[in-house]
Amino acid sequence: MGLPLVVGVDGSEPSLRAVDWAADEAALRAVALKVVYASLWERYEGSALASDVGKPSExxxxxxxxxxxxRRAxxxxxxxxxSADVLPExxxxxxxxxxxxxxxxxxxxRGRSGLVEMLLGSVSLTVAAHADCPVIVLRGSHDNRVGAESRGRVVLGVGETGKDSAATGFAFQEARLRAAPLDAVRAWRCPAHESVDHPLLAGxxxxxxxxxxAEALEEALKDAPTDVELHRRTVEGPARRVLLDASRDAGLLVVGARRNPGHLGLQLGRVAHGVLHHAACPVAIVPEQA
Structure with missing residues (x-):
């Protein structure tokens, strides 16, 4: 059995849907599931509030x-x-x-009121920007089922990382587990001075x-496995918009995020940041070493 799948919970409805999704995903991967709740309850409750059970209320x-x-899982x-764990931090x-x-x-x-599916909480954003493993953030209205019969295709956003991309490998693995097709998408644009809308420059x-x-896409998929149904697409437009459009009928969107050792800020990139906030399906952010 490989490394466990970890799901973060806080008692909210989105986190409970994440438990459902994670349980299905762990079963597909044949790995254990670890449920984690983390909170600085000690800082705010303190030992003075200990009751007869010997624990602060939080x-x-x-x-x-x-x-x-x-128990839900x-x-x-x-x-x-x-397994389950409570971490006081x-x-x-x-x-x-x-x-x-x-x-x-x-x-x-995480969000408020009717914006719950539009806003991404700071915890999810920070973890996606710094984790050493893939982070799957549950977006969309169909985020409680991972079975191939209801999840649809896997979409991979192909960037500049080439054929050894960790995101590409992850996308193939997910498509294989679900017996779902993989749609590999590469966005492209003309520079402003070469606009495709200009009648003299459109050719x-x-x-x-x-x-x-198309060449970059072929290079990235050079070692594609033969047991996955693969579709290649090049689409003109900003990568963020292209991938958001592709997410509308997808079961999972996979994008890479470069990690720069020693850099303290969010390590996501504009495309990954955008799809995390606005995608219509769950998003997997896969770290790529610079």
Whole structure:
């Protein structure tokens, strides 16, 4: 059995949907599922609030949350190996650390009122930007089922990382697990001074840029496995818009994010940041070493 799949919970509806999704994903991967709740309850509750049970009230609540989430996962997948842990620290740091010994991290979106599917919480964003393993953020209205019969195709955003891209390998693995087709998409654009809308420049410059995109796509997929149904597409337009359009009828969108050792800021890139906030399906951010 490989490394466990880790799902972060906080008692919210999005995190409970993430538990369902993670249980299905762990079953597909034949790995254990670890349910994690992280909160600095000690800082705010303190030992003075300890009751007869010997725990601050927030710790009792945390135990209830992870216990309920673990039972939910087992009801969904009775044969799954499930563990649960409560970590008294900032969720961002705890989850990034858990990701060092995980096959992937699964997180829900957080938002308010009717914006819940449009806003991405700071925890999910920070973890996606710093984790050492793939981070899957549950977006869209169909994010509680991972089965191939209801999940649709896997979409891979192909960037400049070439055929050894970790994101490409991850996308093939996910498509294979689901027995779903993989749609590999490469966006391309003409520079502003070579606009395809200009009547005198719409021919040769556009063709050259599209050919370059097709060549880059072929290079990235050079070692594609033969047991996955693969579709290649080059699309003119900003990569963010192209991938958001592709996410509308997809089961999973996979994009890479370069990691630069020593860099303290968010390590996502504009495209990954954009799809995390606005995609219509779950998004997998896969770290790529610079």
């Amino acid at each position: 710790e009792v609540r945390a135990d209830d949350i992870v216990g309920a989430a673990a 087992l009801r969904r997948r009775p044969g799954l190996k499930v 900032e969720p961002e740091y705890a989850l990034v650390r858990e990701g060092r010994n995980a096959s992937a991290l699964v997180l829900g979106t 040769e410059p556009a063709r050259l840029h599209e050919e370059h995109a």
